[in-house]
Amino acid sequence: MSVWLLLGAALVVAVVVVVALPFLREPAPESDSLLELGAAERERLAAEEERDRALSALRELEADHRAGRISDDDYRGVVGVLRRDAAEALRALDRLDAGREGTSAGSAKSA
Amino acid sequence: MAELGRAALLVTLGLSLYALVAGGAAAALGRRRLALSARNALLASFFSTLVAACVLVAGFVRDDFSLAYVAGHSSRALPLQYKISAFWGGQEGSLLLWLLVLTAYSALAVWFARRRARDLVVWVTPVLGGIAVGFAWLLVAVSSPFDTIAAPADGAGLNPSLQNPYMVIHPVFLYLGYVGLAVPFAFAMGALLARRTDERWIVATRRWTIVAWTTLGVGQLLGAHWAYQEVGWGGYYAWDPVENAALMPWLAATAFLHSVMIQEKRGMLRVWNVTLVSLAFCLSLFGTFLTRSGVVSSIHSFTQSSIGPWFLGFIVITVVFSAAMIWLRLPQLRTTARLESLVSREATFLYNNLLLVALCLTILWGTAWPMVSEAVRGEAVVVGRPYYDFFLRIFGLPLLLLMGIGPLVAWRRASLGGLLRVFAWPAGFALATGVLLIGLGAGSSIPGLIAYTFSVFVLATIALEFVRGTTARRALTGEGVATSFGRLVARNRRRYGGYVVHASVVLLAIGIAGSSAYDSVVEGRLARGDSLGVGGYTLTYRELTERDGPNATEIRAVLDVRRGGDELGTLAAGKNAYSVEQQVSNEVGIRSDLLTGEDLFVIAEQVNEDGTVFFRVFVKPLVNLIWLAGLVFVLGSVIALWPDAREERRLATRYAPVGETRDTPATT
Numbered sequence: 001m002s003v004w005l006l007l008g009a010a011l012v013v014a015v016v017v018v019v020a021l022p023f024l025r026e027p028a029p030e031s032d033s034l035l036e037l038g039a040a041e042r043e044r045l046a047a048e049e050e051r052d053r054a055l056s057a058l059r060e061l062e063a064d065h066r067a068g069r070i071s072d073d074d075y076r077g078v079v080g081v082l083r084r085d086a087a088e089a090l091r092a093l094d095r096l097d098a099g100r101e102g103t104s105a106g107s108a109k110s111a
Numbered sequence: 112m113a114e115l116g117r118a119a120l121l122v123t124l125g126l127s128l129y130a131l132v133a134g135g136a137a138a139a140l141g142r143r144r145l146a147l148s149a150r151n152a153l154l155a156s157f158f159s160t161l162v163a164a165c166v167l168v169a170g171f172v173r174d175d176f177s178l179a180y181v182a183g184h185s186s187r188a189l190p191l192q193y194k195i196s197a198f199w200g201g202q203e204g205s206l207l208l209w210l211l212v213l214t215a216y217s218a219l220a221v222w223f224a225r226r227r228a229r230d231l232v233v234w235v236t237p238v239l240g241g242i243a244v245g246f247a248w249l250l251v252a253v254s255s256p257f258d259t260i261a262a263p264a265d266g267a268g269l270n271p272s273l274q275n276p277y278m279v280i281h282p283v284f285l286y287l288g289y290v291g292l293a294v295p296f297a298f299a300m301g302a303l304l305a306r307r308t309d310e311r312w313i314v315a316t317r318r319w320t321i322v323a324w325t326t327l328g329v330g331q332l333l334g335a336h337w338a339y340q341e342v343g344w345g346g347y348y349a350w351d352p353v354e355n356a357a358l359m360p361w362l363a364a365t366a367f368l369h370s371v372m373i374q375e376k377r378g379m380l381r382v383w384n385v386t387l388v389s390l391a392f393c394l395s396l397f398g399t400f401l402t403r404s405g406v407v408s409s410i411h412s413f414t415q416s417s418i419g420p421w422f423l424g425f426i427v428i429t430v431v432f433s434a435a436m437i438w439l440r441l442p443q444l445r446t447t448a449r450l451e452s453l454v455s456r457e458a459t460f461l462y463n464n465l466l467l468v469a470l471c472l473t474i475l476w477g478t479a480w481p482m483v484s485e486a487v488r489g490e491a492v493v494v495g496r497p498y499y500d501f502f503l504r505i506f507g508l509p510l511l512l513l514m515g516i517g518p519l520v521a522w523r524r525a526s527l528g529g530l531l532r533v534f535a536w537p538a539g540f541a542l543a544t545g546v547l548l549i550g551l552g553a554g555s556s557i558p559g560l561i562a563y564t565f566s567v568f569v570l571a572t573i574a575l576e577f578v579r580g581t582t583a584r585r586a587l588t589g590e591g592v593a594t595s596f597g598r599l600v601a602r603n604r605r606r607y608g609g610y611v612v613h614a615s616v617v618l619l620a621i622g623i624a625g626s627s628a629y630d631s632v633v634e635g636r637l638a639r640g641d642s643l644g645v646g647g648y649t650l651t652y653r654e655l656t657e658r659d660g661p662n663a664t665e666i667r668a669v670l671d672v673r674r675g676g677d678e679l680g681t682l683a684a685g686k687n688a689y690s691v692e693q694q695v696s697n698e699v700g701i702r703s704d705l706l707t708g709e710d711l712f713v714i715a716e717q718v719n720e721d722g723t724v725f726f727r728v729f730v731k732p733l734v735n736l737i738w739l740a741g742l743v744f745v746l747g748s749v750i751a752l753w754p755d756a757r758e759e760r761r762l763a764t765r766y767a768p769v770g771e772t773r774d775t776p777a778t779t
Contacts (some may be wrong), residue, residue, distance in 0.1 A: 008118025
């Protein structure tokens with residue numbers, strides 16, 4: 001058997017160990033299920049994306065107007081809509097937070 | 112040694128298959144350890160592929176001609192740098208390079224996204240594993256670089272046109288681009304499989320997409336420079352099918368990079384974005400298929416091979432899979448946001464997208480036409496340069512103009528009056544330049560004149576952008592000009608990096624217009640002492656020299672160059688005769704004027720036994736702006752790519768619930 005074949009065999013052993021590592025490190029874990037986002041977490045993630053999008057649009061509009069890229073008329077035509085969007089996104093997040101706190105308090109009471 | 116190479120490739124195939132099957136099962140059944148195991152298999156597949164690549168490099172460096180691939184693409188006399196680049200000089204090595212880059216990208220992308228997009232990575236792993244299976248299978252079962260033969264005394268050598276410094280790096284950059292598009296594709300498909308249509312797949316792949324797009328762009332420019340210097344026909348882009356094959360995914364990726372901004376800013380175009388990213392990846396596969404299958408006649412198709420049907424099958428599977436995923440997830444991809452006005456930034460980005468995709472599909476139709484016509488009529492009809500040039504003007508010139516308009520239009524809606532005020536100065540400056548150019552005689556080419564006028568408009572808007580931004584920042588902070596400028600760019604890297612990239616495209620447009628619309632050419636057979644004139648230059652054929660290079664005999668015709676009354680030195684053009692390869696290559700002479708960007712380009716078409724030489728001489732105005740555009744393009748991309756700590760913190764906070772709050776065990 002050539003040294004190259006032996007090296008090939010060593011490579012096979014090494015990768016088998018690497019692939020088996022999660023099972024070797026945790027032969028009997030408490031839980032083997034994957035992280036799954038619940039409906040509430042997904043809703044919050046979407047709301048945070050919406051909030052960031054609205055605030056970023058508002059910041060960009062302000063910067064563009066300040067730099068003279070956007071005329072006063074165009075600025076006035078859009079800024080109100082963006083402020084409403086941002087306020088709505090923040091309110092949606094607040095509602096979600098309030099709902100979560102309510103659920104947590106309810107869970108704590110029942111416990 | 113071949114045994115180790117073969118074993119390593121077999122291991123890669125096994126690991127990729129495991130990542131596909133076990134990764135898919137883990138994602139579907141929700142098994143955490145199995146998912147980690149599949150991800151480890153993907154990481155390990157890079158190392159096993161690296162072992163195979165090292166074995167092949169060692170084969171070339173040690174002149175191990177018992178490897179059929181080494182014997183077919185190298186020789187003892189070949190300089191070391193070309194022995195190494197011979198790795199990707201043929202089909203088997205190119206496929207191995209594809210697999211090596213793919214597994215490297217896969218390992219890095221999956222590793223870096225393991226926290227922020229943990230639930231996505233679970234689905235991305237089998238997609239990347241599936242792509243790797245396709246290439247590993249080709250290398251193991253169809254086209255192995257480790258087939259052995261009875262070692263000949265010397266190898267067959269390397270195609271002389273590949274013995275050029277650009278060929279050492281051009282294919283690597285091209286493959287970094289082609290293969291890099293697999294990452295955004297895999298994350299997009301992973302997001303669809305996982306039913307996660309939020310922005311995380313975009314955030315996770317933003318930099319990978321820019322890296323792939325940049326390297327693909329740089330790879331094409333390096334290839335153009337190689338063609339310019341080495342192929343010896345006086346041009347840099349010939350609409351060759353394989354050149355088109357690299358351009359098409361780049362155009363699709365350019366459209367994606369713009370449309371993805373609309374999704375980030377307005378939450379729109381989700382279906383369009385996953386379609387574009389799939390199109391870009393499928394076109395990159397198509398590009399590899401064209402290069403390696405031998406279905407089209409091209410200067411780049413160095414081999415005719417049997418991988419065509421396999422590759423075509425792989426492309427069909429990818430197209431069907433991505434189309435099915437998009438179709439199945441249409442309900443989740445739909446959004447409520449709508450285009451509010453046809454005069455808005457998102458609308459201009461949409462026009463930009465439509466033009467880019469139209470140009471891309473037009474090129475695809477022209478490239479595929481020989482195959483289609485052969486299948487339908489039994490005769491391959493090649494589409495010529497006029498077809499491509501026509502559509503480049505039709506779609507390219509409006510694209511150039513939109514580059515100047517788009518970034519300065521407000522999101523959602525803008526008034527025509529406001530636009531006129533914002534664009535008054537750049538438009539006035541561009542029109543004045545256009546009139547001046549007509550006075551200078553540039554009106555001989557209408558497309559060239561339009562390209563120059565639009566280019567001036569875009570450059571003026573970009574310059575004005577930097578001035579306005581810096582002035583506004585100074586007014587707000589009281590900083591000095593340099594500090595204000597630096598911080599302006601540092602805090603808006605994507606925006607200002609984008610402007611620098613736009614400036615590079617303008618340089619490219621000026622270089623292409625100048626060198627193609629306003630070039631001069633003259634040809635003639637000269638005896639010693641004879642002269643010819645072109646574009647203000649006078650060239651006098653002085654002598655013919657011959658010397659032995661490392662692996663070729665180098666014959667050069669030396670010419671004295673004058674312009675007006677100035678002696679500009681000598682220029683040598685000729686042929687290299689490669690003894691091992693039994694081939695002759697053209698070696699052109701180029702004199703670049705870095706001040707004007709102009710090249711004097713000499714081809715010694717035919718060296719006759721009586722000492723006369725048939726020359727073809729070009730004067731190419733502004734051609735060096737094309738290469739300068741490459742440097743500016745890289746600078747802009749690096750600015751856009753550079754990590755922004757504030758942005759990273761914001762994203763870390765936003766995505767904390769996905770990765771950190773519900774703790775999962777260690778990542779090994």
